Amino acid sequence: MESLIKCLGIGKLYKYPDKAAVVIMVTKFSDITNIIIPLFEKNPLLGIKLLDYLDWCKAAKLMNENSHITPEGLDLIREIKSGMNRGRDISSI
Numbered sequence: 462m463e464s465l466i467k468c469l470g471i472g473k474l475y476k477y478p479d480k481a482a483v484v485i486m487v488t489k490f491s492d493i494t495n496i497i498i499p500l501f502e503k504n505p506l507l508g509i510k511l512l513d514y515l516d517w518c519k520a521a522k523l524m525n526e527n528s529h530i531t532p533e534g535l536d537l538i539r540e541i542k543s544g545m546n547r548g549r550d551i552s553s554i
Contacts, residue, residue: 471496493521513545 462483466472471492475484487493498518506514520538528534544550 469496469500490521490524494525509549509551512549516541516545 462474462485466474466485471489472485472487475486477483487497498521501514505511520541523529523534523538523541529538542548
């Protein structure tokens with residue numbers, strides 16, 4: 462994971478003290494739009510994670526358009542988020 466951060470030139474690595482897990486945290490929105498999204502456009506995810514990624518891109522697009530500063534836009538982002546990961550109904554796929 463440290464090599465991935467070095468290769469991309471973005472993010473910070475957080476290690477859980479009581480778990481065998483790490484998290485890469487990217488907080489600069491420009492890094493998300495200019496590095497992360499193009500990376501996954503060139504190297505698409507497979508399976509159900511692709512659907513979560515596409516929803517994540519919808520939310521990022523709304524934020525890029527400053528929709529997140531309106532109550533309606535923020536509600537739309539929350540709705541998208543609620544259907545991701547464990548909130549996704551896989552029976553309809």
